[in-house]
Amino acid sequence: MNMKLFQNLKSKRIFYRILLLQLVMVCVMFLMAFWFMGFYIAKSYEQRTQETAQQLLRTAGEYVDLAVVDLGRAMQQQLWNTDITGAILLPDEVSYARKVEIVKALSTLEQDQPIVSHAYLITYSNQTLYTSSGNILPLKESPQRSFFSQFHADVQSRIVGDENFSTQVLTVDGNVALLQNFPTPEKNGALLAELRSDVLFGFLQQSLGDNDSYMEVLDPSGALIYSIGSHPGPDRQPERFVSSTGWSFHLWPDESQAMLTPLELIQLIGLWLLIFGAVSVLTAISITRSIYRPIQALRSAVDEDSTDLDGNELEVVQQVYENALRQNTSLSHEVAEMAPIVRDRLYKNLILGKELPESYLLDRLAYLHSPFSPDGTFTILTGTLDASFDGNRDELMGGLYHRMSHPPHSQIQPAYSRECLLMDDYSLVVILSFHTGGLGAQIKSAQLEQEKIIREYAKQNNAGESLTIGHGKPCRGITNLHYSYEESLENLNYQRYHGTQEQDPPDEDFSCRQSIQLAMGGDVDGARRCFEVLFQELTHLSQPLKTSCAAVIDDLVEALLSLHVPQEKLELFESYYRKAELSDETELVAVAREVGLQGLSLLGLYSQKNRNRYVSQAQKYIQEHCSDSHLSLETVSTSIGITPTYLSRLFYELCDMNFVNYVNECRVEKAKLLLTQSKIPTQEVGFRCGFNSLQNFNRVFKRHVGTTPGAYRKQ
Secondary structure (H helix, E strand, C coil): CHHHHHHHHHHCCHHHHHHHHHHHHHHHHHHHHHHHHHHHHHHHHHHHHHHHHHHHHHHHHHHHHHHHHHHHHHHHHHHCCHHHHHHHHCHHHCCHHHHHHHHHHHHHHHHHCCCEEEEEEEECCCCEEEECCCCEEEHHHCHHHHHCCCCCCCCEEEEEECCCCEEEEEEECCEEEEEEECCCCCCCEEEEEEECHHHHCCHHHHHHCCCCCEEEEECCCCCEEEEECCCCCCCCCCEEEECCCCCEEEEECCHHHCCCCHHHHHHHHHHHHHHHHHHHHHHHHHHHHHHHHHHHHHHHHHCHHHCCCCCCHHHHHHHHHHHHHHHHHHHHHHHHHHHHHHHHHHHHHHHCCCCCCHHHHHHHHHHCCCCCCCCCEEEEEEEEECCCCCCCHHHHHHHHHHHHHCCCHHHCCCCEEEEEEECCCCCEEEEEEECCCCCHHHHHHHHHHHHHHHHHHHHHCCCCCCEEEEECCCEECHHHHHHHHHHHHHHHHHHHHHHCCCCCCHHHHHHHHHHHHHHHCCCHHHHHHHHHHHHHCHHHCCCCHHHHHHHHHHHHHHHHHHCCCCHHHHHHHHHHHHHCCCCCHHHHHHHHHHHHHHHHHHHHHHHHHHHHHHHHHHHHHHHHHCCCCCCCHHHHHHHHCCCHHHHHHHHHHHHCCCHHHHHHHHHHHHHHHHHHHCCCCHHHHHHHCCCCCHHHHHHHHHHHHCCCHHHHHHC
8 A cells, every 4th residue: 555655656746746855854854843942941951950059059158158257256256255365375374263264155155156066265385175064184185186287187277257357167087166266476275166067057958958959068188077868879970069168068959850851841842843843834835836836837838748647747857957057058168268269359459449339348348257347447568579589489478478367366456457468469468457446556556566577577587678568548448448558559669769778867766766765764854855856856857857757756656565555555646646647847746746755754654664563573583482592693584584684784773782682681581580480400591591501691691680690599
């Protein structure tokens, strides 16, 4: 019967199989929810039981501490009894009448304090013990001597109280006593009270109730002081609490209170589970219908004549889907392989000035996954080799194109996108697109960065002097790329022309670099004066004022970029870039001068930050490795990424000491610490602090501290 039912189910529509799968999932989820809720509630119940036990133990410990302190205060009041005070201070002059009064005072203490079983007066000077029954015994012969460490080594002592009052709790072999010394600097005498455990801990019976819990109280040595109930055995672990007296309170809660029975659990979450089960079944039916409806529709669309057959709709639909998926995958691979080639053709048409319909251009950019936004800001760099290059021109430019087309991840800047083209004459064209509108300083920094990558590749392939790079001006919109491309070609031809001239104008460039070097060295005022002199001489130079100003601003931007100055700080150059297209050269020079002076101040600020950061990193490294006798200037400079000479100069300028003195200072500080806080031999201290000889250790230590290591340790 079951086999026939299974075969009928298999031959029916896919709807029933989906429904069966959903119901199985509902059952699994139902069981998982039941298990999870049961586990969660049981854990929560167990945790609350533990918290209740801890609260009970804490309350019991605090109650006992309070009872002990109150008894100590009562004993202190008895110590001020005239007869007891006289017996303590003048033990050899105790009269018969005074002895009678002492017995009365001790009896009164026993009667007033139910937790006291016996009270005793002890006079330390003659080692005598007075009892409440009138006996006077030598302390060493009395049974109470076990509460004193000179007679019993296992006695446990603990001071209980606060800064205003304290008393001493004594425990030995499960017996408990309270000792209250007479308040004099010398040990003259004390009251000793043996405690009744059944009275002291009697409140625990009422706190535990009639359940099967078990509680015990142990002294610091582990001896049993008091217990309630029957011990459950070694398999269960108790809840523990240690009071100020040093006693450990252990509680084994009743197992029946620490867990839920299955019946209690079902009663607790039964209604929720019923609601969950009903909602889950209805949800399964609804999901099955929603899953099956598109399958049925798709099956009918694939083969309308087969709807009355008993075949499996899912198999037919799956076959059609797989065929479509294979065709789509093949087409996607073909498009992905052709996309770079098609993008190159599209970009070449744009830079050559071919007009394309706007709708066509937008569709092609999206279809080819171009990183460019049609209305973004663009600029172009063009690089080519001159006739002086005698190597394989095609191989070099092809390698450069490959290098620029597949940059490492770390070089991809989020502020702009880059695409490269290799033209028919093997010139390289780099298109830069800026996402944030393209500020002048941002465009200039991007151009300098890309030019640096190109020149480094050319230098690695022995073509550094033969490669010329032209810069195009920024343009708005991808349809205006050809304007930037034409200007890059003009700039490239201009550089080629001036590159053939024999005259070399190093003076102007040297003056600007001198200002930059002064600012980076910390002399901002000197840099500004040098910059002012440079601008006074601009009118006497042979080259145009616009070209001179552009060279000065470019050098400043490049220097700031080398210090990783944030992009927003470079916005101060925007006023210059906005004026750069104006025909009024006088106004342009004034703006360039003002912006340049601000740039020098910014350069000095961030240069000083870098200098301070280098010194801070070096000091931290020295402090961590000063124990290494091989620590050197070269090791420290390599760890922070600068040259040894530069690091040595930074120590002189910023720390007012040289590198060796700072290392010795760190080693001496560590040696002082070891000399004062350890027992390591003096000669071993020098070795552990990085000194290469005992003589060097003594000499350096005396120069810094003013005394020898041995004398310092004695002081």
